[in-house]
Amino acid sequence: MKRILIIVVLLLAQGGALRAEEPDVVSPAQPAASTVVLTVYGLSCPLCSNNLTGQLKRIPGVEEVEIDLNTGAVSVRLAEGQSVSRWQWLNAVEQAGFTLKDVRPAASP
Amino acid sequence: MDAATHPAQGQAYVRALGYAAEYDAAGPEARRQALELKLAYGVRSSTALLLESEWARREGGGETDSGFVRAGLLLKQRVMRKDLGPLDTWRASVLAGVDLPGEEGVRESTHVSPRLGVATTAILGRHGLNGQADWTGRIGEDDRFRLNGSYLYRLAPATYAVDTRGAWYAVAEWLNEATTGGDWRSDAAMGLLYEARAWAAEIGLRLPLAQDGLPELRQEVVIGLRWLP
Numbered sequence: 001m002k003r004i005l006i007i008v009v010l011l012l013a014q015g016g017a018l019r020a021e022e023p024d025v026v027s028p029a030q031p032a033a034s035t036v037v038l039t040v041y042g043l044s045c046p047l048c049s050n051n052l053t054g055q056l057k058r059i060p061g062v063e064e065v066e067i068d069l070n071t072g073a074v075s076v077r078l079a080e081g082q083s084v085s086r087w088q089w090l091n092a093v094e095q096a097g098f099t100l101k102d103v104r105p106a107a108s109p
Numbered sequence: 110m111d112a113a114t115h116p117a118q119g120q121a122y123v124r125a126l127g128y129a130a131e132y133d134a135a136g137p138e139a140r141r142q143a144l145e146l147k148l149a150y151g152v153r154s155s156t157a158l159l160l161e162s163e164w165a166r167r168e169g170g171g172e173t174d175s176g177f178v179r180a181g182l183l184l185k186q187r188v189m190r191k192d193l194g195p196l197d198t199w200r201a202s203v204l205a206g207v208d209l210p211g212e213e214g215v216r217e218s219t220h221v222s223p224r225l226g227v228a229t230t231a232i233l234g235r236h237g238l239n240g241q242a243d244w245t246g247r248i249g250e251d252d253r254f255r256l257n258g259s260y261l262y263r264l265a266p267a268t269y270a271v272d273t274r275g276a277w278y279a280v281a282e283w284l285n286e287a288t289t290g291g292d293w294r295s296d297a298a299m300g301l302l303y304e305a306r307a308w309a310a311e312i313g314l315r316l317p318l319a320q321d322g323l324p325e326l327r328q329e330v331v332i333g334l335r336w337l338p
Contacts (some may be wrong), residue, residue, distance in 0.1 A: 042192025044114075044232045046276055047304040050337050051117035058119075069269035072195025095118040095154045101190035 035106035038074040038089055041099040043067065048097075055096040059088055075106060110123070110257040110282060112239045113200040113230040115187055116151035122337045123148055130315075130329035132169075138195035138324055140167035155187035155237070165215050183207075183224065193233075201229040208245060212260040220248040233314070235299070237261035237278070251290035258283045263303070275305040280313065292322025 043049045052074065053065045061082030066075040078084065086103055093100040116122050124147040131140050143165040150158045159179035167174050177234040183206030191199045210216045226243030239259040246252050259282040266273055280300045287293040300313025314330040 017320055020230075024252055039195075042190070042198035043196055044198055045304050045336070046306045047279065047337065048114065050306045051120060053306070054120050055117050066272045068331075069196060069273060093160050096192070097115055097117055097154045097187075099190075 003050060006087055010054060016081045034078060034080065036076045036078065036084070036089075037104055038076065038093065038100060039102035039105050040074050040093055043069050045069075052093065052098055054095040055092040059084055059092055072101070110239060110241050110259055110284065111204070111226070111228050111243075112241070113187065113202040113228040113334070115155065115157045115185065115202070116149050116337070118151045118154045120337065121148060121150040122335055124333065124335045126331060126333040129327055131327040132323040132328050138167045141165055141238040148186075153188075155174050157185040159183040159185055159204075163211070167215065174214040176212040177216045178215050179217055180209040180211070181206060181224065182209070189229075197233050199231040199335045201227065203227050204243065218247050218250060222247050235263040235267070237263075251288035251292070254287050254289075256285045256287075275303055278302040278304070280311070282313070282315075284315065286323065288322075290322070293318035294326065296320075296326060298329075298331070307337045309333075311335075 040052065043052065046069065049067045049069060053069065056062050056065045056074070056076055061079045061084060062076055063079050064077040066077075068074075076084075090100050092099050122227075125146075126145040128141070128143040128145070131320045132138055139276060143163055145161065145163045148160045150160075155235050159181065161179075162184070163178040163180075165175065167238040183204050185202050187200060187202045189199070193225045204224065206261075206310050208218065208222040208224055210218050210220060215305065223246045224242065224243060228239070229242040231238045237260070239257075239261075241255070241257045243253060243255050259280060261278045261280050264277040264279055266276065269276075269308075278301070280298075280302050282298040282300075284296045285294070295318040296315050298313050298315040300311055302311040303309060311331070311333040313331040313332065313333075317326045317327070319329075320326065329330055
């Protein structure tokens with residue numbers, strides 16, 4: 001019985017750990033970076049990508065958005081000291097009608 | 110024709126289309142010029158509110174009529190979105206709403222007419238495909254069905270880059286219309302489309318393939334502009 005209880009406790013703990021990972025989508029703010037690169041799918045055409053630019057520019061701290069339609073790389077320049085959470089990026093991309101695949105700080109020159 | 114594209118949440122776009130058509134029949138509509146205005150607003154990312162209105166001037170049989178043809182109020186709901194790559198996507202939307210009758214002499218119906226439709230759009234690299242079907246119910250008149258398809262090919266640039274500001278497309282459309290009274294028409298259209306980041310312009314020529322009952326189209330020129338404020 002004790003063994004079963006231990007197994008149940010371990011399974012519950014494992015489940016909790018998995019749930020704790022789920023909010024990765026709603027994770028804490030990304031490390032402050034002057035430029036963040038999003039990978040976005042479904043951009044389709046120059047006119048469609050304008051929807052994304054409009055949504056991203058509504059996020060406080062976003063100064064400039066540059067989109068490479070061919071690779072789906074969306075470079076977003078942030079105001080100094082500003083950070084944006086992964087959840088905010090995801091929300092903006094979804095509201096624009098596209099799919100967010102990745103968020104990463106821009107590589108240093 | 111409509112595509113399964115939506116404005117983003119809280120954003121809008123305006124589309125203006127000008128038509129100039131000539132018909133073989135010496136009826137009340139030998140020539141017709143029309144202006145159609147469409148406003149789409151993103152209520153949510155997957156839900157758009159569409160407002161349409163159309164004015165027309167028609168000549169034929171020695172008479173000229175002009176005025177407000179109809180207004181449309183529609184809700185467009187995206188029901189499927191599969192983003193397959195940076196550019197590639199496949200989407201589908203359903204439309205539901207009403208057409209409101211316009212002024213006597215130019216209007217298509219005297220009653221409020223329900224409308225239902227579906228549209229699907231696929232973009233795969235330089236290729237685009239659209240399919241659209243809709244039904245307009247008319248009280249005391251024949252219902253109308255439309256079934257349209259189009260193919261787009263991106264002429265330039267062959268590959269997008271960060272500094273790409275616009276793209277040219279060749280467009281071919283197959284446009285079909287039928288009524289419950291047995292009238293029908295099948296047309297082909299070809300055109301050019303230029304899409305910039307905040308606006309687009311298009312020009313097209315529509316020619317008849319086959320028709321029975323409906324006014325016999327000789328040709329129609331279409332010029333359009335889209336703008337994202």
